[in-house]
Amino acid sequence: MPRIVKCGLIQTSMACGIDETIATIRSANLDKTLAFVEQAGREGVQMLCMQEIFTGPYFCAEQNPRWYEAVERIPDGPTVKLMQEQARRHRMVIVVPIYEEDGAGIYYNTAAVIDADGSYLGKYRKHHIPHCLPGFWEKFYFRPGNLGYPVFQTKYGKVGVYICYDRHFPEGARALGLGGAEIVFNPSATVAGLSEYLWKLEQPAHAVANAYFVGAINRVGTEAPWNIGEFYGQSYFCDPRGSFVATGSRDRSELITAELDFDKIREVRNVWQFYRDRRPDSYGALVAP
Secondary structure (H helix, E strand, C coil), X not given: CCCEEEEEEEECCCCCCXXXXXXXXXXXXXXXXXXXXXXXXXXXXXXXXXXCCXXXXXXHHCCCHHHHHHCECCCCCHHHHHHHHHHHHHCCEEEEEEEEECCCCCEEEEEEEECCCCCEEEEEXXXXXXXXXXXXXXXXXXXXXXXXXXXXXXXXXXEEECCHHHHHCHHHHHHHHHCCCCEEEEEXXXXXXXXXXXXXXXXXXXXXXXXXEEEEECCEECCCCCCCCCEEXXXXXXXXXXXXXXECCCCCCEEEEEEEECHHHHHHHHHCCCCCXXXXXXXXXXXXX
């Protein structure tokens, strides 16, 4: 029998204005997201991921120390604890993007991975941190990730995570494939006029090169402090052949779901033996300074 896993992506617009307190902003956005988590539970979703920094705005559009207050600990912070309860209740694997403080005053752009029994499996920290792009002042807020490219064995399959700007770098995408990932989730916050033409090119290419599924998530709408572009939604799943399985709207908050046949991974790898035919002995230049 095919190994079908029903997966979901949540894309949303901001739930309130940014002039509210950090606590109010977090609460409003959590409430909005939880409505879609409930929908996912009713629809039998087994793996779920939401967008980058989903508990607030894309605050990296400005340099304002106020946003340091949005950090949480992992796994002991309130958002991860809440999502552990949701995962346990719905028997659902949940990937939770969080602005993390590591306990030593160092901040990261992170995603926690929670198994279907509510247990915390680990986290991925975003490796590639943009700075020079207008409106992407991420090095003001985040350190580059330092936990490698972990793959998490969950109840329903092996999950990898890549976060937003990471998707422009094929090296980590390959590392996740070599680690055994069957699906890679990429929570993002990306705007029209900058990367939209790449949105449906790069990640299907990663899926093909590594023969796994990709779930790409983007937020929707316009928001402060990012007032110069539109988050264009269009979250999607693509399969190991690079074909689009399900795609969200451009401008609506919604849950996107797809039933993915994980047996297709082996089927595609039996045809395209990219891992067998690799030449790591010749790739030294890729890691040269």
